[in-house]
Amino acid sequence: MSGSQFSIRSNFWLMVGDKSLAGRGRIELLERIAETGSIRxxxxxxxxxxxxxxxxxxxxxxxxxxxxxxxxxxGRGGGGAVLTEAGVRLVNLFRSVEAEHARSVEQINERLAGLYDQVCGSA
Structure with a gap:
């Protein structure tokens, strides 16, 4: 395939030991809870x-x-949900690490640019 190139895609999870704490979906959930005040x-x-x-x-x-x-x-005033200080810190940490991760993936993809033909091209 002419014009093809290698690239990587990557997502990550924050782990606690061997258990998943937060990934992109859970962080979005926390952000929406902060916005709406409601898990529902x-x-x-x-x-x-x-x-x-x-x-x-x-x-x-x-x-x-x-x-x-x-x-x-x-109850009388209804239920609700709020992010704790730990929740806010978790969201901020995740978004910071996510940005750093994206920069790393971009740098790897820049190094991979043009290697497809060298590796997979016809001899």
């Missing part, structure tokens, strides 16, 4: 089930050193 509203905005969102929040709260989301049960 955040889940709807992401087109995911409330159960999946609640399970993700529960997993992050259990795996992080401190809870990342604080929940209030329903």
């Amino acid at each position: 509203q955040a889940a709807m905005a992401m087109r995911m089930s409330y159960r999946a969102a609640w399970d993700a929040v529960d997993a992050m709260n259990q795996r992080a050193a401190a809870p990342v989301v604080s929940r209030a049960t329903g």
Whole structure:
């Protein structure tokens, strides 16, 4: 194939030991909880089930050193959810590492540019 080139694509997860803490989807969920004040509203905005969102929040709260989301049960004023300080720090850390990761992937792709023909070209 003329004009073809190698490239890599990469995503990452922040891990705690061998357990996943946060990836792109969970961080988006946290950001939407911060915006809406609600796990249910955040889940709807992401087109995911409330159960999946609640399970993700529960997993992050259990795996992080401190809870990342604080929940209030329903009642007269209704329930709600807010990011804790740990949650805000987690989002900021992830976005910082994500930007660094993207720069690294871009640098590797620059090094790969033009190598396709050298490696896979006809002799």
